[in-house]
Amino acid sequence: DAGVIQSPRHEVTEMGQEVTLRCKPISGHDYLFWYRQTMMRGLELLIYFNNNVPIDDSGMPEDRFSAKMPNASFSTLKIQPSEPRDSAVYFCASSLGGNTETQYFGPGTRLLVL
């Protein structure tokens, strides 16, 4: 299996620009998670989906952030407009099942907003 795939791996953009991060979960997994990792705040859960439906988005920091999962094999996290404090590594993870299963993480997207 290819594992969780994220793109791009690195993104450098200027403040005010729109940024779209992409994730392809492991085939057959029904849960998808978006995390953000920073030195100051550690690893934070932003939002998660079950069967393509957003279940909990309480970790999304602001309205500038939005996430979609149009089908079982693709999800996006969008930041519009981006700000320097959004600079972080964004991870996508997926799992099969809800209460007992392991989350598998992608390699992350390193975002730098200038």
Add this chain to the structure above:
Amino acid sequence: GDSVTQMEGPVTLSEEAFLTINCTYTATGYPSLFWYVQYPGEGLQLLLKATKADDKGSNKGFEATYRKETTSFHLEKGSVQVSDSAVYFCALRRAGNMLTFGGGTRLMVKP
């Protein structure tokens, strides 16, 4: 709310030394507990887990025991290798399969 506290790093050890990374948690009920490892430039990988009190998770020479009485899940390894250098995260699972992570502990093993 639920939280996880880890010892701050970095932890620097010589090869073959004994490793302990402390982890304590605060949660309602008895959540499942995990240790994840992150190698440089990579995503997190599950290292081991325990789903109930007194369970011992183990993998690749690492062990951790779910201690309900002390709300702890300390990670141990008897003899570390240079290849174990990474960041280690303790986590607990909340409802809906959401994970709450500790701040991470960087381990550096010197030859």
